[in-house]
Amino acid sequence: MAKPTWMQVCLGVLTLLSLAPQNSHAEIKIGAVTCLTGALSTFGVSSIQGAKLAVEEINASGGTLGQPIQLIVEDNGSKAGETATITRKFISQDKVVVILGDLTSSATMEGAPLAQAAKIPLLTPSATNVAITKIGNYIFRSCFIDPFTGKIMAKFALDHLQAKRAIVMTDVKQDYSVGLTEAIEHFFNQNGARISNTFSYSSGDTDFRTQLTEVRNAHPDVVFLPGYYTEVGLILLQARQLGIKCPFVGGEGWDSPSLIQVAGKAAEGNYYTDHFSAADPEPRVQNFVQIYRAKYGAIPDALAALWYDGARLLAQAVQRAGSTDPAKIRDALAATRDFDGVTGRISIDENRNASKPGVILKIESGEPKMVQQITP
Amino acid sequence: MDKLIEVLQQLVNGVSLGSIYALIALGYTMVYGVLRFINFAHGDIYMLGAYSGFLLAPLFAQTFKFGEFDTFTPENTLFILCGAGLVMVLSMAICAGIGVLIERIAYRPLRERPRLNVLITAIGVSLFLQNMTQYRLGADPKAFPQLIPVHVVEGLGNLTILTSQLAIIIATVILLIILRFVVMRTKLGLAMRALSLNPTACSIMGVNNDIVISFTFALGSALAAAAGILVSMDSPSINPLMGNLPGIKAFVAAVLGGIGNIPGAALGGLIIGILETFVVAIGFPQWRDGIAFAVLIVILLFKPTGILGRVEREKV
Numbered sequence: 001m002a003k004p005t006w007m008q009v010c011l012g013v014l015t016l017l018s019l020a021p022q023n024s025h026a027e028i029k030i031g032a033v034t035c036l037t038g039a040l041s042t043f044g045v046s047s048i049q050g051a052k053l054a055v056e057e058i059n060a061s062g063g064t065l066g067q068p069i070q071l072i073v074e075d076n077g078s079k080a081g082e083t084a085t086i087t088r089k090f091i092s093q094d095k096v097v098v099i100l101g102d103l104t105s106s107a108t109m110e111g112a113p114l115a116q117a118a119k120i121p122l123l124t125p126s127a128t129n130v131a132i133t134k135i136g137n138y139i140f141r142s143c144f145i146d147p148f149t150g151k152i153m154a155k156f157a158l159d160h161l162q163a164k165r166a167i168v169m170t171d172v173k174q175d176y177s178v179g180l181t182e183a184i185e186h187f188f189n190q191n192g193a194r195i196s197n198t199f200s201y202s203s204g205d206t207d208f209r210t211q212l213t214e215v216r217n218a219h220p221d222v223v224f225l226p227g228y229y230t231e232v233g234l235i236l237l238q239a240r241q242l243g244i245k246c247p248f249v250g251g252e253g254w255d256s257p258s259l260i261q262v263a264g265k266a267a268e269g270n271y272y273t274d275h276f277s278a279a280d281p282e283p284r285v286q287n288f289v290q291i292y293r294a295k296y297g298a299i300p301d302a303l304a305a306l307w308y309d310g311a312r313l314l315a316q317a318v319q320r321a322g323s324t325d326p327a328k329i330r331d332a333l334a335a336t337r338d339f340d341g342v343t344g345r346i347s348i349d350e351n352r353n354a355s356k357p358g359v360i361l362k363i364e365s366g367e368p369k370m371v372q373q374i375t376p
Numbered sequence: 377m378d379k380l381i382e383v384l385q386q387l388v389n390g391v392s393l394g395s396i397y398a399l400i401a402l403g404y405t406m407v408y409g410v411l412r413f414i415n416f417a418h419g420d421i422y423m424l425g426a427y428s429g430f431l432l433a434p435l436f437a438q439t440f441k442f443g444e445f446d447t448f449t450p451e452n453t454l455f456i457l458c459g460a461g462l463v464m465v466l467s468m469a470i471c472a473g474i475g476v477l478i479e480r481i482a483y484r485p486l487r488e489r490p491r492l493n494v495l496i497t498a499i500g501v502s503l504f505l506q507n508m509t510q511y512r513l514g515a516d517p518k519a520f521p522q523l524i525p526v527h528v529v530e531g532l533g534n535l536t537i538l539t540s541q542l543a544i545i546i547a548t549v550i551l552l553i554i555l556r557f558v559v560m561r562t563k564l565g566l567a568m569r570a571l572s573l574n575p576t577a578c579s580i581m582g583v584n585n586d587i588v589i590s591f592t593f594a595l596g597s598a599l600a601a602a603a604g605i606l607v608s609m610d611s612p613s614i615n616p617l618m619g620n621l622p623g624i625k626a627f628v629a630a631v632l633g634g635i636g637n638i639p640g641a642a643l644g645g646l647i648i649g650i651l652e653t654f655v656v657a658i659g660f661p662q663w664r665d666g667i668a669f670a671v672l673i674v675i676l677l678f679k680p681t682g683i684l685g686r687v688e689r690e691k692v
Contacts (some may be wrong), residue, residue, distance in 0.1 A: 033508065036515070037510055037515035038615075038617065039517070039518045039615065039617075041514075041515040041517075042516045068558075142566075172383070172661070172662055173662075199661075200661045200662065201661050202661060202662060202664065202665070204610040205622065205661070206607070207389070207393060207537075207610075207611060209389055209536075209663075210386060210653060210656040210657045211656070211661070212384075213385060213536065230517055230613065230615075233517075233519075233613055234611050234612075234613055237611075237612070238611070241526055241527060241528065241538055242536055244538075252689070258516060258517050258518075258519070258613075261518075261519035262519045262612060262613045264518065264519075266520075302412060309445065317511060
């Protein structure tokens with residue numbers, strides 16, 4: 001074969017360049033960071049499916065400010081440290097207008113200070129730890145916060161389960177779990193009811209018998225388990241194997257099919273609070289469930305719904321701001337009132353947190369059933 | 377009396393956890409023995425063992441009625457053990473094959489190169505196996521099918537031992553006895569020991585070093601696969617990154633026992649398992665993962681050859 005001439009090489013390079021994506025100035029860039037792989041991957045996948053569905057719907061109806069939205073998705077691998085790196089990339093390389101994410105409180109804590117320093121608005125649809133929005137005035141969330149979850153968990157155990165003695169098992173590696181533990185302790189210790197003990201474990205553990213043996217010996221009325229599904233599934237299983245019969249009460253961290261698959265029968269009869277129930281008869285919710293199922297072949301979980309709302313809320317704020325100027329988008333986000341989301345009516349309060357209702361679910365015959373809805 | 381029961385209880389938990397580390401550590405130590413290198417992909421063979429079981433179990437689910445028994449009874453015990461044993465032996469065979477393949481493809485071409493090359497390659501293989509599994513089978517945790525009914529063993533008073541923990545301990549003892557027999561009483565075992573003493577002399581004596589090295593990888597990988605299955609029977613949630621931490625801890629166990637020394641690896645595994653359990657029991661669960669590495673530092677400072685290791689002098 002003859003060697004390519006100089007001219008041919010040039011032509012080749014030009015052809016390649018013309019194949020490269022067109023300059024994307026005409027798009028509104030939103031950086032989305034979540035955990036698509038690793039321990040919390042089922043959360044991450046749901047969340048991004050919700051966000052993508054929202055972006056597709058918005059783009060199909062003409063986009064925001066007359067321009068389509070480009071969602072740049074990055075995966076933190078459920079690993080500490082990754083979200084910070086990704087957030088830096090969003091700000092300096094992708095030059096995003098706003099950031100959506102992260103999913104967990106611990107991960108959001110990494111990215112939020114960077115976004116605040118760069119004055120890029122960040123909205124997390126699902127990180128519930130109180131401290132997050134205290135990082136600065138560019139940090140928002142579209143879900144309720146841990147004290148609210150802790151309050152409804154404690155109230156539910158007191159009123160509905162008539163619990164007097166409780167134990168908390170905390171995942172000390174997760175800000176979410178630690179924050180929720182404080183809230184539960186704050187609201188449960190009243191009228192003679194009290195938390196008799198707290199035990200700790202760490203994300204990634206698979207053997208909880210050491211702690212559970214002591215839980216069993218304490219004979220509590222209820223065990224609060226504010227952790228994530230990967231460990232919760234195994235904890236429920238091992239608890240029932242050791243003969244602990246009292247109900248376990250958890251938070252939205254439980255909401256994954258993986259929990260019920262792992263725990264099997266041991267999941268039955270336990271309760272958790274959540275942001276959303278697909279069984280909610282509200283037409284808005286049922287409509288969303290239908291569209292989501294048609295696209296992904298699955299019932300949306302709370303994370304899918306939260307991120308769907310989060311992405312739509314961001315797009316709406318950009319629209320109201322009337323420009324891609326970060327300061328104006330920030331002001332528009334702060335002014336969000338009565339946004340009609342599938343997870344309820346969202347208003348952003350003066351602390352940049354969302355005020356909205358929560359639900360309590362009970363696991364029965366392998367499925368979460370809605371027990372009651374609680375408004376703040 | 378209560379305190380005694382409690383200590384005994386945690387000891388049982390520790391021994392069952394330590395047995396898993398011991399099974400993995402044996403692979404590290406045997407490979408080090410014959411090749412003087414640390415196979416960092418070994419923890420991922422343990423993960424592949426669990427996934428092999430996960431994929432194999434549905435094939436035999438009907439024949440052996442997996443998940444249909446709630447308790448062990450005198451009538452069904454043998455039947456259940458046959459089913460679980462079959463899945464385990466097949467997974468061990470698959471992983472033995474994978475181990476041999478990895479050595480053939482990734483490590484053998486680098487055998488005459490500086491040792492650092494093959495060490496870095498091993499880390500590459502480890503990342504490849506993790507990401508390939510995530511890509512092919514998904515990153516989310518999977519529920520491992522129930523091979524044996526897991527419940528508290530009756531008749532032990534206040535002592536709570538689960539059938540799965542008992543299975544881990546008994547299976548480990550059986551595997552260790554078989555390994556001891558293979559290494560001490562068979563020709564291949566003799567060749568393994570000869571190879572670890574002096575590879576050149578060994579091949580002059582007519583031993584085919586390649587075959588012995590392949591066999592060592594097969595043996596180590598089979599043991600890791602067994603550990604993967606046993607651990608999944610006990611905590612039935614598996615994910616592609618599950619081999620990371622146990623792999624590194626087992627490596628520490630191998631160093632603790634004296635790397636290259638087979639009884640040392642088993643002993644090291646048990647010690648790490650028991651230490652971890654007691655660290656959690658006395659109320660420092662955050663230190664569970666730290667303790668193994670604290671042990672590593674202490675060992676490297678004060679007795680780098682490990683508990684049962686011997687000093688190797690450089691010959692001139």
